[in-house]
Amino acid sequence: MGDVLLAVPALRALKRRWAADPLVLAAQPRIAGLLAALGVVDRSSDFEALGLAALFEGGGMGSERGWPARCGEDLRRATRVVAWIGSREPHFVQKLTALVPGAIVAPSVGIDRPVWEHLLETVGATAVERALRVPVIVPAPIAEESRLALRGQGWDDRARFLFVHPGAGGPGKRWSPAGFAAVVERLGETLPRLAFLVHRGPADSEAVRGLCSRLTRRVTLLEEPALPVLAGVLARATAYLGNDSGISHLAAALGVPSVVLFGAERITWRPWAEHVEPEVVSMPTLDAADVTRVTGALAPVLGSI
Numbered sequence: 001m002g003d004v005l006l007a008v009p010a011l012r013a014l015k016r017r018w019a020a021d022p023l024v025l026a027a028q029p030r031i032a033g034l035l036a037a038l039g040v041v042d043r044s045s046d047f048e049a050l051g052l053a054a055l056f057e058g059g060g061m062g063s064e065r066g067w068p069a070r071c072g073e074d075l076r077r078a079t080r081v082v083a084w085i086g087s088r089e090p091h092f093v094q095k096l097t098a099l100v101p102g103a104i105v106a107p108s109v110g111i112d113r114p115v116w117e118h119l120l121e122t123v124g125a126t127a128v129e130r131a132l133r134v135p136v137i138v139p140a141p142i143a144e145e146s147r148l149a150l151r152g153q154g155w156d157d158r159a160r161f162l163f164v165h166p167g168a169g170g171p172g173k174r175w176s177p178a179g180f181a182a183v184v185e186r187l188g189e190t191l192p193r194l195a196f197l198v199h200r201g202p203a204d205s206e207a208v209r210g211l212c213s214r215l216t217r218r219v220t221l222l223e224e225p226a227l228p229v230l231a232g233v234l235a236r237a238t239a240y241l242g243n244d245s246g247i248s249h250l251a252a253a254l255g256v257p258s259v260v261l262f263g264a265e266r267i268t269w270r271p272w273a274e275h276v277e278p279e280v281v282s283m284p285t286l287d288a289a290d291v292t293r294v295t296g297a298l299a300p301v302l303g304s305i
Helices: 008-017 029-037 073-077 090-099 115-122 140-152 177-190 205-212 227-236 246-253 264-269 288-302
Strands: 024-027 043-046 161-165 195-200 220-223 239-243 258-262 276-280
Touching: 008 115, 024 029, 024 073, 029 043, 029 227, 140 227, 161 177, 161 227, 161 246, 177 205, 177 288, 195 205, 227 246, 239 246, 239 288, 246 258, 258 264, 258 288, 264 276, 276 288
Parallel strands: 024 043, 161 195, 161 239, 195 220, 239 258, 258 276
Antiparallel strands: none
16 A cells, blocks of 8 residues: 555546546455545556566567456556556566556656656656645544444544554564653653544554554554545544555555654665655664654644644
8 A cells, every 4th residue: 555655646646637537447346445534546446457468478469369358348448548557567568558658667766866766756746746645534434433433442532543554565674662652652741632543454453452462551452444544533623543555555645743763674665755764773672762763753743732
């Protein structure tokens, strides 16, 4: 999800440039559906339904007859295509550009610059389009559904809260649970009216257990909500703290003041939003100086609650 959300500025540039044409995002269905629900794209398409295998197969243009018919309808009917995959596969590039003349095929990651900037460059974004870094707005029906979900967890519609996501896609991207716990405890001592919401996704059980087992104060646990509901909950947060993960990129895209934790080698994947404070920390070990820096980065955002 994080990689797709890094493409939001590029998707906005495409939508602005060809406003009369529907913008379709082909990705994993839950992720593509989320961006459609949030209005970033006009429609979602299942990536697996595109039939891209026919484009990757070798043999040249004439040796395999009928390969275009094996591609999905969305791909065959497209008037423009941007593919951030397959740039190193000559058969793929040749067949895609034959199917959709003028198709852009580019790598998903550049060199020595943020990923989101690279993606903008691949679509030839103008200076105006590069400036389209405003937050994504959650539609009213999703906002209401998320409000009800929070009330079901005991939220009173007024309490300000820090949204904490201690998980990530791999162990090397997860800060120590003890680090998260130390930050929560320090903030709880200085801001006694601040509430804490901890999110647990499908792969986050170990990280969440490690955090919660170290806490002395009460937190609210939000377990595996649907992605649109999660987006609505995030949009209500006073601030966000999390690792380099899809959830962190979603919080950033929604305009939540965020502190996102990175290993030094991953900083080029930092979010595109201007209100995000990326912090490089030791992973997965705990350094006391990191705790102080992360707490200090959150304190101005949270203010005197």
